[in-house]
Amino acid sequence: MDLAFTPEEDAFRAEVRAFLDAELPRDIADKMHKAKRLTKDDCYRWQNALYHRGWVSPLWPVEYGGTGWTPVQHQIFDEECFAAGAPRVIPFGINLVGPVIIQFGSDYLKERFLKPMQSGEEFWCQGFSEPGSGSDLASLKTKAVLEGDHYVVNGQKTWTTLGHFADWIFLLVRTDTEAKQQMGISMLLVDLASEGVEMRPIVTMDGDHHVNEVFLDNVKVPAAHLVGEENKGWDYAKFLLVNERMGIASVGQSKSELELLKDVARLERKNGRPLIEDPLYQAKLSRLEIDLMALEYTNLRMLTSKGGKASVGALSSYLKIRGSELQQTIMELTMEAVGPYAAPWVPQANDADWNGMPVGPEYASASTSRFLDRRKTTIYGGSNEIQKNIIAKHILNL
Amino acid sequence: MDLAFTPEEDAFRAEVRAFLDAELPRDIADKMHKAKRLTKDDCYRWQNALYHRGWVSPLWPVEYGGTGWTPVQHQIFDEECFAAGAPRVIPFGINLVGPVIIQFGSDYLKERFLKPMQSGEEFWCQGFSEPGSGSDLASLKTKAVLEGDHYVVNGQKTWTTLGHFADWIFLLVRTDTEAKQQMGISMLLVDLASEGVEMRPIVTMDGDHHVNEVFLDNVKVPAAHLVGEENKGWDYAKFLLVNERMGIASVGQSKSELELLKDVARLERKNGRPLIEDPLYQAKLSRLEIDLMALEYTNLRMLTSKGGKASVGALSSYLKIRGSELQQTIMELTMEAVGPYAAPWVPQANDADWNGMPVGPEYASASTSRFLDRRKTTIYGGSNEIQKNIIAKHILNL
Amino acid sequence: MDFALTEEQQLFSDALRKMLEAEYSQSQRAAALDSDNGYSDAVWQQMAEMGLMALPFPEAAGGLGGTASDTMVAAIEFGRSLSVEPFLASVVLGGGAVRLAGSAEQHESLLTGVIAGERKLAAAFLEPQARHDLGDVETTAEAAGDGYSLSGRKAVVLGGDCADTFIVSAKTGEGISLFSVDAGAPGLDVRGYKLVDGRGAAELELGGVAVSADALIGKDGGALPVIEHVCDLAASALCAEAIGAIEMINEMTLEYLKTRQQFGRPIGSFQALQHRAVDLFLEYEHAKSLVFVAAMSADSADAAARGRAVSAAKSYIGTRGREVAKEAVQLHGGIGVTGEYQLGDYVKRVLVADMLFGDADHHLERFGRISASSPAGASVWAQ
């Protein structure tokens, strides 16, 4: 048992910092710290920089461009990136479908998709949820029928995050309508430029456009773009969802956001002193910080445990639940910290090139909209209720 | 809409105070305020005083000795009694089986049981729960078989509060083993002095004896001691349980206990000032006090609502849930207020005639044992989980 | 002690609900938000015709002599319909200050227009540095000629974007005082914007704004108790709006639980969600009781009793209301976070109810101060 970093780990941290210092564009870091909207080009520039450094897909097998880091190195990398203001790499390619292609995809798929996914030349988005299938994902209705050398896909997907940045979508589709629900599902990789694909924005209650609906009307998909075997898509989806849950604890991001929150609490004043010294507010902040410490070390404890992948997969549900709650609490406490100036609604202020004058302190502008936006973290990636069902069933055997 | 008391209500309050001043034995009030154990004689003395004043069964129909008070008068009476240190009248006779006998019992039962129940000459206890039937009360197994002019009862009851003070027990028994669960149940009134009745104490984790197991071995019960009709006992039980839930909000008791808690918080010191002025502690106390205000006025709002008995019956579940939680919170905050002196375990100090020296302040002695004892409030009277099931089904129609 | 609406209140509540249901559909409201005013002038006029603007004012000033309970009855409907009309700003806040502190002449000159729905007032009490502290006033009113010259900044002035006249707190040599200031006064800069819940508000900058001597409302230096009372009235009304919004949030959530199917059954048949739905309704009932108590206390001149009741409600609504809003979104899942579904608008109304006139902590602390300083009972332990 040892809490200290090794000299190698310290050296690695220095290396990461040097890289960030040299390669992270300042304008992007500034946007991140000030919660401004990122453009697709911003995402591309940062991902491409990571790609050239060989750090874009650290968790992949080394032969595909992974880094072979220890869990502690991953944690260090994550933390340093967020602290410096690097955006999270859009996860749908690198973290979600990438590992699925590597594990289950044909050589053709690996050849065709992995490099542009890493370089950022092709962005990906996710086509799992449907209007009628949220928590009950296996009830999905989008259908694919094999006709010769291609599938014809019809249906509708929803909650497609950053679909408007994406070039490709990975879909769960029903290929066997006779089989039991989970049995007849396959995974297809679909070019969003295909005829019959229509993407429509969903504006969320924060007033912004993060997610989309995707309509698929007789879309032709080459049969070669089937992942693995037909009707085995549910297995691939489960593999993918475990990976999704792991990233979703967002320890590095939350640690960085907590520091920004503490800055706000130092600048705001209540009863003549900095808000961070106000007993009630400080207590809330401390509870959050302690919860985050617990999350951080639980994450490390599990990643370094000798229980192996299986137990990590199951325990990742704990991390998802608490991690998503803390992401929300950070924004809730930021909103509270800002006081009455959390009430003005100035969505333009979220644009980095807006020249207007903010209402109240600059950090106030985004506080309530980010609180609202964060409501999604306990819903997506398998709602926290679904996570609890998973734990009750698979860990507690209830 | 008017929050003020009428002159008549003020006059009534004065009348209650004068009565308490004159008739509430000082030694009993002192025990109550200091959380000392009451003897059966203490309970008798106070109940008998109420009986002679005509106030022992205020909720009963006037012809049976009820007072015909308005809901506000009930509330005033309740509050003043607790504030003065009067014990709660043991509820099993007056509040629970009494109204059932009045509503459903034969003239013989009314004649035989109501007066001594009111005067305190006969105390009652409850025989509903069994080791295997807690929340699932209808699965009870204690059996009664009619043999000529009496029933023969066999089985086991548990969680019988103050059974060791009682002379009589009202039992739910199965009289038809063929019928569907709820259909075959009857209610019997049983003399605890009958042959075959054995009462054994259950010591709870606070170290005290409040509840009992009751073993019934071929106990003969006169057929005339059947309440209402055979196999209708479930209806009577439901009627009784609604009454039980109503009393269980315990607004008057909690208001009085909150004042005692605030006294403790004024005497304890933290960082050189009274604990009641410590920001974190004061915030907890205020939250409790506000919750209790909300409970108090919700109680009044429902009692004075024109929705009538039916809606009161349903809404009483809300009062039971929050009321029982607040009874627990009061003891939890008392335990916290006491600080390190909540750790010593001096159960003898709960006896009024103990002459030893307490460890720490006198009010510290009972703080942790009362916290432990209070865990029962969210379990008994239909656990809060059962209340939520009732609300979900009967109010929300889910 | 009586918790029922009077027959009059019930009739009035029904009429208002009917009017708003007819005139304030989601699309009508959206149009109102997009209009120049930022609210529906047609609804505003109907409100005036119904006598709403006259509600709390004395009969001598042409009002109806209503109580804060009457205001509550109206505000619950504003919350249910998500009204963005500046009733709270003009009638409760601006009008309340004039009513409580103004002379008969000021009642005449300022309230007549308010009652007719022609003049809109706004109260400029809070300042950028003050957070929720009404006594933290840096704006100054210096004697200048026959009148005063006002300089300073005012923050998040509710209804300030469309007000004709501001009631402004400023420090004279005597202390905090109130002044009426015309929206068009030279030296006054009004920067309007919308709040999260769609209402209008403004930042004010006063750069030596000249007002006459009779612009002083109430006693020179004696305004703080008035401001506190007016803000208690506003907080009480805001809590009533919030309880109206919570009512709708719960109705929508219950409906969704009954209709949304997953795993082949309505999600409301899952026990974990049932218990959480029960919590929402339990909180609603308890919050509503406190809102009633606050309204019945908000007219009281007894600052401690009034403050205790208002702060209890405001703090409870601030925390539990937000919890209810968050839970309702969670129980909805994805649909709950979309802008098109109206749940989000109700959530925003509940959030803003906590941000204005003192947040939950502010009122929790105020309640605690009042409560801790109340005389101790005869302690059994101190004997």
Added chain:
Amino acid sequence: MDFALTEEQQLFSDALRKMLEAEYSQSQRAAALDSDNGYSDAVWQQMAEMGLMALPFPEAAGGLGGTASDTMVAAIEFGRSLSVEPFLASVVLGGGAVRLAGSAEQHESLLTGVIAGERKLAAAFLEPQARHDLGDVETTAEAAGDGYSLSGRKAVVLGGDCADTFIVSAKTGEGISLFSVDAGAPGLDVRGYKLVDGRGAAELELGGVAVSADALIGKDGGALPVIEHVCDLAASALCAEAIGAIEMINEMTLEYLKTRQQFGRPIGSFQALQHRAVDLFLEYEHAKSLVFVAAMSADSADAAARGRAVSAAKSYIGTRGREVAKEAVQLHGGIGVTGEYQLGDYVKRVLVADMLFGDADHHLERFGRISASSPAGASVWAQ
């Protein structure tokens, strides 16, 4: 960074668990509680033989040179088995003070007996008026002849009922200092009692107790940092005991949910209870991580880093541990509140873990002070 037990620790943990499972059944424990000692002398001797009493002491003093992590491994087992042996009192607290501040002679004279299991120490730091404040010392040590005369009162001295020697904090002219005082010293009144969780403790009254000059442990007036460090070590061990108890609480609850039948099915099949059971285990995992971090930090001489880690764990265990305990009782229903069922004993252990060495609020505030005073990052807003 490494969170796994070393192989040595794992072996030791297994051996200790085996011994306690054999020697510390519910009935054996009850007998120990009823004995004169109030604990099991047989178990105490076995603990000594296993080297437990030597664990944290330097090899030079005959100890094993172990770390606070080693203590944690043992303490988890004490929590699981509900041990009432005075390990925490004698080895961690009394022994810790001597180890950190004492001279080589004092190590020799005091620790040798401790290591052999023959001498029991207790630390008398807290006073009746002090609540959780270790610096609030009114007990005085006046120079008298060659030594000192100690007067004052000490509160809730863990293991004080059976200690041979007390390590007492008292104020000299220089400030807070530590003294060793024999249990039999004239003028020392020891009033022993049991705590809620079955351990022994005592109130001390020192009425001019004479001690010699070499009873002073460490620097005259320099004891406060030592006391704080010792109490951090004790808090860390107490948290480890609590996590052991929580482990058992969760195991018992899960087992009960699987076996108790109501409405014709195990109650653990009801979704509302399932989700609440998940919360118990989630809290356990997160609490355990903090307990590990506290143990790995508790030996640090860096008071801020150590305080941050220990206070995080202590505050988390204090609040969430209590929540887990309460929920477990509730999930059990009636059986959960009976004295005979051992759940209540585990609950009591968790409660006491919050009451000693600073409660949850105390540590939350301490954590907040450390955290708020840490240097701000380069604020993006202040630019």
